Amino acid sequence: MADTSALVSKLSSLGLKDSPVEHVAVENNEQWAEALATASGLPSNYVLTKTLVFKPKQPKSEPIAPIVVVIKETTTASSKAIGTELKLKDLRLANEDVLKDVFQTARGSVSPFALGQVPQEHIGNVRVVIDKALLTGDAQIAFHPLNSSQTVFVDSAALKAYIASVEGLQHVVEMDFTAEPAAAPVPKPAAKPAAKKSSAAAKTEDTAGLNKLGIQTPKSVDFSEWYTEVVLKSELLSRYDVSGCYIVRPRxxxxxxxxxxxxxxxxxxxxxxxxxxxxxxxxxxxxxxxxxxxxxxxxxxxxxxxxxxxxxxxxxxxxxxxxxxxxxxxxxxxxxxxxxxxxxxxxxxxxxxxxxxxxxxxxxxxxxxxxxxxxxxxxxxxxxxxxxxxxxxxxxxxxxxxxxxxxxxxxxxxxxxxxxxxxxxxxxxxxxxxxxxxxxxxxxxxxxxxxxxxxxxxxxxxxxxxxxxxxxxxxxxxxxxxxxxxxxxxSDDKGLVLPPRVAETQVIIVPCGVNAKTTSEQRAAINDACLSVEARL
Known part of the structure; x- marks a missing residue:
């Protein structure tokens, strides 16, 4: 079980002045806010927090490498943005087994203080991401001291000091989560009508390109665009109204x-x-x-x-x-x-x-x-x-x-x-x-x-x-x-090329010698000759 008294003692040495606030056990931030609303002895200015634990996709043979993300309650933590910052892929929330086996805690009681409970064989693989917004201003920061029925309030200096005191912890970064939206530039109001027009024009141009029979994009110039043109224009596939799904056509x-x-x-x-x-x-x-x-x-x-x-x-x-x-x-x-x-x-x-x-x-x-x-x-x-x-x-x-x-x-x-x-x-x-x-x-x-x-x-x-x-x-x-x-x-710049063993159409018979002067009897004879060749094939 978590030793809350030992943790409070350590936090006191790092600047904690008040005892933990007692309240009913909570499971989420909404319940936490309600519990604190009826409690006494709270600081006049404080912020609630969220501590999330992610696990990257990794081979079963590798030691587990969890990511502890400490953010303000109002901050949205994008797993994709965190993965980009840490150069990791496919982050997902860790399950109860990780919380229990690595951090010796349970959902609802997770906080950065659980880092002190990580065994030495795991701590070197743990990464910590701290919301920069928590480290600015003079508001006290609320955390559960390994127990969801208590709350402690620390300042940013004490938080950083505690994390720095965790023996063996090597990977700690501060991240500006408010910078995420900046990655997608917002168009200026005046440019909005033009943007719509541009989008419509692009769609028309794309449709027009597909309506042309030949391949418009050389294979050597834009391979991806060439490939899409080939499979669509050769009638292998058609687009469907559900993104990422296609109609497999008879060919x-x-x-x-x-x-x-x-x-x-x-x-x-x-x-x-x-x-x-x-x-x-x-x-x-x-x-x-x-x-x-x-x-x-x-x-x-x-x-x-x-x-x-x-x-x-x-x-x-x-x-x-x-x-x-x-x-x-x-x-x-x-x-x-x-x-x-x-x-x-x-x-x-x-x-x-x-x-x-x-x-x-x-x-x-x-x-x-x-x-x-x-x-x-x-x-x-x-x-x-x-x-x-x-x-x-x-x-x-x-x-x-x-x-x-x-x-x-x-x-x-x-x-x-x-x-x-x-x-x-x-x-x-x-x-x-x-x-x-x-x-x-x-x-x-x-x-x-x-x-x-x-x-x-x-x-x-x-x-x-x-x-x-x-x-x-x-x-x-x-x-x-x-x-x-x-x-x-x-396939090449002229279109689809199929190996003969999987080609539905093996031979195309083209009638020749037909022009404006060709009589109906001659046309019929040419057509009959073509049908005769088809029958022999």
């Missing part, structure tokens, strides 16, 4: 069908069977594997209402299906004789990307296949991981005529919750950059331990207490990103 879907047929035949030859699981997953199940879901948390889309009625429990739309499928693996696998269990499903998934959408490459909904298998031993699961990777390479090289290399992801890039991630990577010469083509993962026993997918050890003696073994698992996925990679590599 592109034909390519996807060829990939489906090729890959489906390959995995069926390996013994994999197709199935289909629902797209919805409960929050309770999704959050069961914390390290796994942390990798997808910012992208998960939630269903919270049915009509006008709020759902009792929010439902996530699957970003991937490990947490959807594996609870049922535990029901279906009763013995080592039920292994291997090898399933694949063709479906769509939703990942609510907030980055710039790119057709086929980065979209909020996309088509893919995902395979999920369970084996008795590591060797079998790892063998499948590599077999599927080879099949992915063949999809690219034999169907799409795209050279790729097989490899293994680094620790930082591997699949969240997995042991090993293997990948096929392509190379786009025009950009000088590689691009991920498809991945297969050896998951080890991480998920089987989480969802209790076990079998009895056949080598152990028969009896009620036979040893249990967790199964080894693999998962793998390939999406319509394949089409985008193919377009990037083969």
């Amino acid at each position: 592109a879907y034909f390519v996807w069908q060829q990939i489906q047929e090729f890959f489906d035949a390959g995995i069926k030859g390996m013994g994999v069977k197709n199935c289909y699981f629902p797209m919805f997953v409960s929050s309770q199940v999704l959050e069961r594997e914390k390290d796994h879901i942390e990798g997808f948390a910012p992208e998960v889309a939630w269903v919270t209402r049915a009509g006008s009625k709020e759902l009792n429990e929010p439902l996530a739309i699957r970003p991937t299906s490990e947490t959807v499928m594996y609870p049922y693996f535990g029901d279906w696998i009763r013995s080592h004789r039920d292994l291997p269990l090898r399933l694949n499903q063709w479906c769509s998934v939703v990942r609510w990307e907030f980055k710039n959408p790119q057709p086929f490459l980065r979209t909020r909904e996309f088509l893919w296949q995902e395979g999920h298998c369970a084996y008795f031993g590591k060797e079998q699961a790892m063998r499948e991981t590599l077999e599927v990777l080879t099949l992915y390479r063949r999809v690219y090289e034999e169907l799409l005529a795209v050279p790729v290399i097989e490899g293994e992801k680094s620790e930082k890039e591997k699949f969240a919750g997995g042991v090993t991630t293997t990948t096929v990577e392509g190379f786009i010469p025009d950009t000088g950059r590689g691009i991920q083509g498809g991945t297969s993962h050896y998951l080890g026993q991480n998920f089987s331990k989480m969802f209790n997918v076990v079998v009895e050890d056949p080598a152990s003696e028969a009896g009620a207490d036979r040893a249990k073994l967790y199964v080894h698992q693999a998962s793998w996925g390939l999406s319509t990103r394949t089409i985008g990679v193919m377009v990037m590599l083969h």
Whole structure:
């Protein structure tokens, strides 16, 4: 438990003059303000605070590196701005486990004084961000002294002195949160009508550009714009009224069908069977594997209402299906004789990307296949991981005529919750950059331990207490990103170029010799000749 008396004693040595103010336990700032409104012995001028703890996205193997943000109650803390300041990505609020294990406190009692409770093995990884607005002026600053039923009031000098006294704390920055809005310049009032006109003109110009049949932007000048033009003008995709979503048109879907047929035949030859699981997953199940879901948390889309009625429990739309499928693996696998269990499903998934959408490459909904298998031993699961990777390479090289290399992801890039991630990577010469083509993962026993997918050890003696073994698992996925990679590599300034094995249209027959003097009989003869060639083809 937190030693409040020791903390108050230390604060007294740093300038604290008054004893902590007692009040009812509070859970948020609104309750805190109400509790202090009826308390006595308060300073005449004080400000309430918020202390937030964030956790950056990081590999499971790295030590936890939380960020403690101390701000005024009225300050809005943007995780993106904090991440930019600290050069960290994908900050999210830390869960109760981090508060308990690292700071030895609980939600509602968090304050900068919890830094003094961080074990030495963690304190060097903790970063502290202090709102500059707290350090100016003469108002007393209110904090909970590790207990939400008490409040202490300190000045900015005492706050800085306490933080400086925390042994091993190395990373402390002061941040001006009021400077954030300045990043987006506000247009002058007089310029507003012109801005609207400019926006409308830009939209008209963009539409006009798309209405031109040819590609307007050279591949070597603006690769991104060229790519968007190609996929739209070649009728692979059309834009949709939901940002980040696209309509897959028949020409592109034909390519996807060829990939489906090729890959489906390959995995069926390996013994994999197709199935289909629902797209919805409960929050309770999704959050069961914390390290796994942390990798997808910012992208998960939630269903919270049915009509006008709020759902009792929010439902996530699957970003991937490990947490959807594996609870049922535990029901279906009763013995080592039920292994291997090898399933694949063709479906769509939703990942609510907030980055710039790119057709086929980065979209909020996309088509893919995902395979999920369970084996008795590591060797079998790892063998499948590599077999599927080879099949992915063949999809690219034999169907799409795209050279790729097989490899293994680094620790930082591997699949969240997995042991090993293997990948096929392509190379786009025009950009000088590689691009991920498809991945297969050896998951080890991480998920089987989480969802209790076990079998009895056949080598152990028969009896009620036979040893249990967790199964080894693999998962793998390939999406319509394949089409985008193919377009990037083969197409040119004249438009779409498709490899023959995935091109729906193989030959175009063009009638020649028709002019104003051509008689109707001659026209009919030319047309019949074209139809005859078509029939032979």
